[in-house]
Amino acid sequence: MRFLVPLLALAAPALADPPVIESVSARQSGDIWRFDVTLSHPDTGWGHYADGWRVLAMDGTELGMRVLAHPHVTEQPFTRSLGNVRVPAGATEVQIEARCLVDGWAGAPVTVSLR
Numbered sequence: 001m002r003f004l005v006p007l008l009a010l011a012a013p014a015l016a017d018p019p020v021i022e023s024v025s026a027r028q029s030g031d032i033w034r035f036d037v038t039l040s041h042p043d044t045g046w047g048h049y050a051d052g053w054r055v056l057a058m059d060g061t062e063l064g065m066r067v068l069a070h071p072h073v074t075e076q077p078f079t080r081s082l083g084n085v086r087v088p089a090g091a092t093e094v095q096i097e098a099r100c101l102v103d104g105w106a107g108a109p110v111t112v113s114l115r
Helices: 004-011
Strands: 020-029 032-040 050-056 062-067 078-085 093-100 110-113
Touching: 020 093, 020 110, 032 050, 032 062, 032 093, 050 078, 062 078
Parallel strands: none
Antiparallel strands: 020 032, 032 078, 050 062, 050 093, 093 110
């Protein structure tokens, strides 16, 4: 019985590092915004990769989402854009959150100033 705990520990799935938001650029054009987000993640292929990021209002409301349709094994870090995002009038900040195909929404959201 004394080997039960170590064996169970070995059976637990190993979680990879979450996607890291390296940088964010936000540009306004009229009443819409464009976000350019640079991510890094140890993508291993189609079974495990960073598969999206989203823009959130400070209350957690999703304002837009960028789906990443394929792994970026050899392109790290990488930048993708999302346009036509409507940010509530008067908002001075939003949050960006990244997602991994295996681990879901992971890591802390990054707060971005819109000033």
